[in-house]
Amino acid sequence: MPCDLTVQIGTLTLGNPVIAASGCFGYGVEYADVVDLSLLGGVAVKGLFLAEREGHPPQRIVETPAGMLNAIGLQGIGVHRFIREKLPELRERRATVIVNICGSTLDEYVELARILSDADGVGALELNISCPNIKEGGITFGCSLNGTFDVVSAVRKATRLPIIPKLTPNVTDVASFARASEEAGADAVSLVNTFLAMAIDVETRRPKLSNIVGGLSGPAIRPIAVRMVYECRRAGKIPVVGMGGIASAADAIEFMIAGAYAVQVGTANFVDPFIWTWLVDGIRDYLQRHGIARVRDLTGTLDTTAREKEWTSS
Amino acid sequence: MPCDLTVQIGTLTLGNPVIAASGCFGYGVEYADVVDLSLLGGVAVKGLFLAEREGHPPQRIVETPAGMLNAIGLQGIGVHRFIREKLPELRERRATVIVNICGSTLDEYVELARILSDADGVGALELNISCPNIKEGGITFGCSLNGTFDVVSAVRKATRLPIIPKLTPNVTDVASFARASEEAGADAVSLVNTFLAMAIDVETRRPKLSNIVGGLSGPAIRPIAVRMVYECRRAGKIPVVGMGGIASAADAIEFMIAGAYAVQVGTANFVDPFIWTWLVDGIRDYLQRHGIARVRDLTGTLDTTAREKEWTSS
Amino acid sequence: MPVDVEARVIANTRLSPDYNVISLAAPAIAAAAAPGQFVMVKLGHGSTPLLRRPFSVFEVLRTGRTVNGLTLLSKRIGVTTQMLFDAVEGDVVSCLGPLGRPYATIDPPAEAWMVAGGVGLAPFATLAEALCARGTSVTLFYGARTGRELFYLDWFRERGVRLVLATEDGSLGDRGRVTQPLERELQAAAGRDLMVYACGPEPMLAAVARVAATYHRASQVSVERVMGCGLGGCYSCVIPVRQDPTGRHYVRSCIAGPVFAGADVVWE
Amino acid sequence: MPVDVEARVIANTRLSPDYNVISLAAPAIAAAAAPGQFVMVKLGHGSTPLLRRPFSVFEVLRTGRTVNGLTLLSKRIGVTTQMLFDAVEGDVVSCLGPLGRPYATIDPPAEAWMVAGGVGLAPFATLAEALCARGTSVTLFYGARTGRELFYLDWFRERGVRLVLATEDGSLGDRGRVTQPLERELQAAAGRDLMVYACGPEPMLAAVARVAATYHRASQVSVERVMGCGLGGCYSCVIPVRQDPTGRHYVRSCIAGPVFAGADVVWE
Numbered sequence A, B: 001m002p003c004d005l006t007v008q009i010g011t012l013t014l015g016n017p018v019i020a021a022s023g024c025f026g027y028g029v030e031y032a033d034v035v036d037l038s039l040l041g042g043v044a045v046k047g048l049f050l051a052e053r054e055g056h057p058p059q060r061i062v063e064t065p066a067g068m069l070n071a072i073g074l075q076g077i078g079v080h081r082f083i084r085e086k087l088p089e090l091r092e093r094r095a096t097v098i099v100n101i102c103g104s105t106l107d108e109y110v111e112l113a114r115i116l117s118d119a120d121g122v123g124a125l126e127l128n129i130s131c132p133n134i135k136e137g138g139i140t141f142g143c144s145l146n147g148t149f150d151v152v153s154a155v156r157k158a159t160r161l162p163i164i165p166k167l168t169p170n171v172t173d174v175a176s177f178a179r180a181s182e183e184a185g186a187d188a189v190s191l192v193n194t195f196l197a198m199a200i201d202v203e204t205r206r207p208k209l210s211n212i213v214g215g216l217s218g219p220a221i222r223p224i225a226v227r228m229v230y231e232c233r234r235a236g237k238i239p240v241v242g243m244g245g246i247a248s249a250a251d252a253i254e255f256m257i258a259g260a261y262a263v264q265v266g267t268a269n270f271v272d273p274f275i276w277t278w279l280v281d282g283i284r285d286y287l288q289r290h291g292i293a294r295v296r297d298l299t300g301t302l303d304t305t306a307r308e309k310e311w312t313s314s
Numbered sequence C, D: 001m002p003v004d005v006e007a008r009v010i011a012n013t014r015l016s017p018d019y020n021v022i023s024l025a026a027p028a029i030a031a032a033a034a035p036g037q038f039v040m041v042k043l044g045h046g047s048t049p050l051l052r053r054p055f056s057v058f059e060v061l062r063t064g065r066t067v068n069g070l071t072l073l074s075k076r077i078g079v080t081t082q083m084l085f086d087a088v089e090g091d092v093v094s095c096l097g098p099l100g101r102p103y104a105t106i107d108p109p110a111e112a113w114m115v116a117g118g119v120g121l122a123p124f125a126t127l128a129e130a131l132c133a134r135g136t137s138v139t140l141f142y143g144a145r146t147g148r149e150l151f152y153l154d155w156f157r158e159r160g161v162r163l164v165l166a167t168e169d170g171s172l173g174d175r176g177r178v179t180q181p182l183e184r185e186l187q188a189a190a191g192r193d194l195m196v197y198a199c200g201p202e203p204m205l206a207a208v209a210r211v212a213a214t215y216h217r218a219s220q221v222s223v224e225r226v227m228g229c230g231l232g233g234c235y236s237c238v239i240p241v242r243q244d245p246t247g248r249h250y251v252r253s254c255i256a257g258p259v260f261a262g263a264d265v266v267w268e
C-alpha cells in the first residue's frame, strides 16, 4: 500500500511531515553533504534577525538528564546575508525552506516578513516569539496573548507566505496562545520551543551557562510537549506542528496521534544527523502496518475511551 | 569541622535540609523499617483531603526519559484516619511531620488546617495547590494569583503551624506566586510540583495513563525546577524549599546554591529508598570540603559574575 | 526488612529468544525470601531505565545448606528485561528485597494446585519446594503460547510435581488455555481438599479465581501491576479489592500483595 | 563527507588511572581522517549520555597498507570518558567522522614544533606521521602534571621525533609548564623556518600563540570547545576570532576549526 505522506500548511505542501527544527540544523546547507535536503519535509533555518548577531559567550550548551540546555543567543548572519549566501544553495538542493524570524519590535517582524516574501525559495515563515535566550523582544510577544495576536496580525498583513507562530511552553495555558494565533490569521502554530532552565556547577557555584539560564530541549521534555500539542489541537482548527524531544519514528507518531500535522526534530539531529531517513521510513512503515493511507489521517487519532484488557497466555 | 545542618521554617526546626516529598513516601510509616525516620529533615506525607479518596484507576504511572508521569489522583485515607492511624507511629519514630493538604474549596483547606493544628505531632502544613491530577480545587488555586493569596491568607488565620504553599511549575511566572504567598503570610514556599504531561501508546493509540494526563517528575525536570527556585528566591524573602529530580547530594546542593533552604526528594526515593543517608552525608561532606559552617550559609550562593579561565597542564 | 544488594551476575541462561534465567549473588535476599515474594531490580547507570522493576524470586540457589543467591526468570518485553537478557557474568544488578506478601503454604492432606501462565511460572519453583518440603502434593497447570515456551518441566518432575500442560498452538499438552484442564480437573476433584495458586496475566488470574469460586475452592493469585517503588510509597500499583458486600477499594499490591485471595480481588 | 560507524572495540589499553587508548574498528573514518580531525562518539543506549562527544583521531591502525581502524586517547573526566575507560573488546562505540579542519602540514626545510599539554597529545601522532612521511623534522614539546602522564614517548622517538618534556612536579623533563622550554628554544632558533602546532588546554594554547607571535612564528592551534553536534548545526562551539583590525566575531570551531591560526583567535 502506498502512503500519502504529504501535509499542507496554508499554501505550502510538505513532502512528508518531518521538519528540521530551527537552531538545530544551522542554515541547512551545513548538512547538505550528510543528508539529501529534498528528502526532508522541511528545513526550519536558524532564527534570523534583520541584522547580524553575535549571540552569547560560551559556554552555550550543557547536557542534563535526557536533555540539554542551550543559550546560543541567536547568533546569526541576518536576513540579508541569509538571502544572499544561503538561500540559493537551499533552492538548488530543493529544500523546503521555513524561515524562523525573530524581532526585537513588532516592526522588525513585519520588515523581515516583507523582505522574505520577496525572496525566491521561502516556503513559510515561522515566527519565533518564544526564544527564552534573549532579553529584548521575541518572548515578550510570546508570553502575552495581546502581544501574540498583534505580531501575528501585523505579519499576516505583510505577507502571503504561510505563517507559523512558534509558541513557548513557559506559559500557564498554551492553548490560548494557539487560539490567539489562529484568530490573528496564522496558518499553523508550532510548539514547543525550549523550557527556561538552568544548571549550576556545584564545585565553583557558578552557572554552567554564561547566560545563567538557557532553554531545555531533548527527550526529557517530550511528555510535556505532547500534552501541549494535545491541548492546542483541541483548542483550535489550524494545524499544529509538534516538537520537543523527538528521537524516533515512534516519538514522531506519538505527537501526530496527539494532534500534530507535522513534527520538527531538533536535539536528536545532534545525536544522529542521519535520523531523517529513519524517521520518514519509520512513519511510512507504521502507516502501512496500521492500514492508514494518508499521514494526515493519523493526526489527532488519540483514543481516550476506557481501556479494556486482553488476555494472552504469556 | 562540625557542620550545622539545621534549617528553620517559621517556628519549625529541621535537623537537616532533606525532606521526603509528598506522595513519594506514603505516610512515612511504610518506610519505618527501611530508614530511621528521625534522621530525615522532614517527612511530607501523601496529600490528604478531609475525606478518604479512591484516586484514579490504574495505570497510574509510566516511565519517560529520565522521568516518570503519575496520575495517582490523590488516593488517601483522609485527615481523620491519618491522625488516628499514622500520626502516633510517626510521633513515636520521632519524624518531623509536614502534612500536605488538599481541598476542593477554600473552606476545606481551612478546616484541614484547624483539625491538624489540634493534632499532636504536626510540624508544618504544606498546602498542595498544585496537584495536576485532580480536576476540582487544588491547582485552580495554584494557577491564579488571587486564588493563591486567598487560600494562604485563610489558612494563615486558621493555624499557627508554619504553612508552606506548594507551587505548580505550570505557570508563566512562578515568582509572582511566591510573592503572593509571602504577602498572604506563608512561612515558606515549596516547589516544584509536577509538570502536566502525557504519554501515548502508539500501537493502541491510547494514553498510557488512565487519566490521560499526569505529572512529570524526576531528573528530567531538574533544570527547570532549579531555575524556578532561583527566581523565587530572588523575588521574595521567605525560605524556598526546592525539589524536582534530586537524585544525589550534588543535585540537592545545586538547589541550595540556587536559593533553596531545604530540599525535597520524591522520585529518587523510588529508585533508592536508602538515599536519605547518602544525601545527608554528601551535603555534610560538601560543606566541610568547602569550609561552610552552616548549611543555611550555602543557600543562594550562586556566583553570577563572569567566569575566568584557569590553566592546568592537563 | 528489605535490603538493597549490588548483586553480581553469576550466570545467565537463555531459555528461548525471549526468556532467560539470571543467577544473582544476593544471598541475604535469597535467604529471607518466601515463595511469591519479589525483588525490585535496576540495571545500568544513569536514567535509562529510571525506575526499578519487580521480579519474582524464581529459585533460591544453595550449596549444601548455604544460600548463595537467587535466580530470576525473565521475559524480554522492554528495557530492563532486555538488559537482563543481555547481562553477562560479573555485571551488577541492583536488587531490593524481599518484598511483598508471600503465598500462604498448606499442609497435607490438602493438595496444592498451581496455575502458571507464561512467565507467571516464576513464583512456583520456590512455592513447590516449600510445599514438597511439607509433604504436600503439588500439581502444576502450566500454559504458554507454544511448547518451546514451557520451561523447567524436568525440574518440577524431579521434585515430584505433577504437570498438566496447555499451549495455545497445541504443540504440547492441551490446545488452548490452561484454565480448561484446570476446570476439567476441578470438576473431577469433588471432596478433595485443595488450594489453587495462580500467577500469570490478569485475565488468566480472573478466570482462575472465577473457576475456583465456581467449585468452591479457595485461590491465591499473584497479580502484576506496574510498580513504582515496591514499598508502599507511590500508590501506583493499586488493585481493586472488595471492601464490603458491594463496595470496592484500591489497595497497594506491593504491600497488600502481590498475593491476594482470588475472591477478594474485583476483576475488571 | 562524514560517515557514522557502529565501531566495535578491538582493544582498550589503560595507560594510567585516568588515561586509556581505545582501538575502534572504523576503517572508513580512519582512512579518510587527516591529522587534527576529530570524531563525535557516543556509547551506551538511552539518554545517558545524550549527546556525542568530540575526540581527536589519535592513531590510524594499519595492517600493511590496509587501514583497520583508529584509536582514541581519552582522559577520564565524565560520563563518556568513563565509559571509554571501562569499554571492553566487542563493545560498540558509535563514531561519526572525520570532522573539522585539519592541521596544515609543512614541507622541509621548514621544521615542525608540536606542543602538547596532557590529553592534547592526541592529534600529534597522526600529524607526526604525516610530517615524517614528508621528511619534515619534528619536535614534540610535551607537558603534563607528572611523568607518569607522559605517554607514547617511545612511539614518537621511534619515528624520529625529538622530545622536549616538562612536568609540573618536575618528575620528568623541565619542572613547570611546557611553554618554558618552547620559549627558550624559540629564542635560540632565530633564522630557522618553523611552524608551531599546539593542542591542549586553552590557556596553554593562548600562551603558545603569544610566544610564537613574539618570535614572529606562525602557529596552528587546535581548540577544545564544548560541542553539541560537530557539524555546524548548533552554534555551541564558537570561539572568538579577529575580524578586522579591531573587531571580533564568533565562529563555529567544529567547522571553521578545531585548528585555527594562533594569531586569528582572540584569547580571553
Ligand SMILES: Cc1cc2nc3c(=O)[nH]c(=O)nc-3n(C[C@H](O)[C@H](O)[C@H](O)COP(=O)(O)OP(=O)(O)OC[C@H]3O[C@@H](n4cnc5c(N)ncnc54)[C@H](O)[C@@H]3O)c2cc1C
Residues within 6 Å of the ligand: C038, C049, C053, C054, C055, C056, C057, C072, C073, C074, C075, C076, C077, C078, C079, C080, C081, C082, C119, C122, C123, C223, C224, C225, C226, C227, C258
Ligand atoms: C510482583 C511482580 C512480579 C513480577 N515477576 C516477574 C518475573 O518473575 N519475570 C518477569 O519477566 N516479569 C515479572 N514481572 C513483570 C515485570 O515487572 C515486567 O515485565 C517488567 O517491569 C518490564 O520491565 P521492562 O523495563 O523490561 O519493560 P518496560 O520497558 O518498562 O515496558 C515495556 C512495555 O510493557 C509494559 N509493562 C511493563 N510492566 C508491565 C506490567 N507489570 N504489566 C503490564 N504491562 C507492563 C509497559 O507499559 C511497556 O509498554 C513481575 C511484575 C510484578 C508486579
Ligand SMILES: Cc1cc2nc3c(=O)[nH]c(=O)nc-3n(C[C@H](O)[C@H](O)[C@H](O)COP(=O)(O)OP(=O)(O)OC[C@H]3O[C@@H](n4cnc5c(N)ncnc54)[C@H](O)[C@@H]3O)c2cc1C
Residues within 6 Å of the ligand: D038, D049, D053, D054, D055, D056, D057, D072, D073, D074, D075, D076, D077, D078, D079, D080, D081, D082, D119, D122, D123, D223, D224, D225, D226, D227, D258
Ligand atoms: C575537537 C576536540 C577534540 C578532543 N579530543 C579529545 C581527545 O582526543 N581525548 C580526550 O580525552 N578528550 C578530547 N576532547 C575533550 C573531550 O571531548 C571531553 O573530555 C569530553 O567531551 C568529555 O566527555 P565526558 O562525557 O566524559 O564528560 P562530561 O560528563 O560531559 O563532562 C565532565 C565535565 O567536564 C566538562 N567538560 C566537558 N567537555 C569539556 C570541554 N571540551 N571543555 C571544557 N570542559 C569540558 C563538563 O562541563 C563537565 O563539568 C576533545 C574536544 C574537542 C572539542
Ligand SMILES: Cc1cc2nc3c(=O)[nH]c(=O)nc-3n(C[C@H](O)[C@H](O)[C@H](O)COP(=O)(O)O)c2cc1C
Residues within 6 Å of the ligand: A021, A022, A023, A024, A046, A047, A048, A070, A072, A074, A100, A128, A131, A166, A192, A193, A194, A216, A217, A218, A219, A243, A244, A245, A246, A264, A265, A266, A267, A268, D234, D235
Ligand atoms: C542549540 C539550539 C538552538 C535553538 N535555536 C532556535 C532558534 O534559533 N529558533 C527557534 O525557534 N528555536 C530554536 N531552538 C528550539 C528548537 O527549535 C526546538 O523548539 C526545541 O529544541 C525542542 O525540540 P527538540 O527537543 O527536538 O530539540 C533551538 C534549540 C537548540 C537545542
Ligand SMILES: Cc1cc2nc3c(=O)[nH]c(=O)nc-3n(C[C@H](O)[C@H](O)[C@H](O)COP(=O)(O)O)c2cc1C
Residues within 6 Å of the ligand: B021, B022, B023, B024, B046, B047, B048, B070, B072, B074, B100, B128, B131, B166, B192, B193, B194, B216, B217, B218, B219, B243, B244, B245, B246, B264, B265, B266, B267, B268, C234, C235
Ligand atoms: C507518585 C507521585 C505522587 C505524588 N503525590 C503528591 C502529593 O500527594 N502531593 C504533592 O504535593 N505532591 C505530590 N507529588 C509531587 C512530588 O511531591 C514532587 O513535587 C515532584 O515529584 C517533584 O519531585 P521529584 O522529581 O523529586 O519527584 C507526587 C509525585 C509523585 C511522583
Ligand code: FES
Residues within 6 Å of the ligand: C226, C227, C228, C229, C230, C231, C232, C233, C234, C235, C236, C237, C238, C252, C253, C254, C255
Ligand atoms: S509500587 Fe509504590 S505503592 Fe506499590
Ligand code: FES
Residues within 6 Å of the ligand: D226, D227, D228, D229, D230, D231, D232, D233, D234, D235, D236, D237, D238, D252, D253, D254, D255
Ligand atoms: S558543535 Fe554544533 S555548531 Fe559546532
